[in-house]
Amino acid sequence: MSQEIIKSYKTKGIKELQTYIKQGTSHYALQWSDGGQLPAELGGLFTSLNTVNSAVLTYINNQSNTKQERKSQEI
Numbered sequence: 001m002s003q004e005i006i007k008s009y010k011t012k013g014i015k016e017l018q019t020y021i022k023q024g025t026s027h028y029a030l031q032w033s034d035g036g037q038l039p040a041e042l043g044g045l046f047t048s049l050n051t052v053n054s055a056v057l058t059y060i061n062n063q064s065n066t067k068q069e070r071k072s073q074e075i
Contacts, residue, residue, distance in 0.1 A: 007049065008033070009056045012063055017042070019052050028052050 003020040006028065010016055016033040027045035030038055030052065041059055046052045 003031075007052070009060070011060055017056055019049070030056070
């Protein structure tokens with residue numbers, strides 16, 4: 001059974017996060033477009049698209065900052 005994708009997000013890498021409504025509930029959930037395990041901060045269920053947006057944008061911003069910190073430590 002396929003899930004209807006409500007919204008998708010591009011991360012700084014090559015992956016895409018997809019939002020869908022969890023079957024049997026009225027809650028939103030996230031998944032990677034190509035499968036795989038989500039980071040802890042993106043797991044679970046969300047009650048609105050606003051909370052999904054907030055979680056995803058925070059994750060993407062933190063992902064970018066972490067990569068910049070690693071590069072500056074290598075130099």
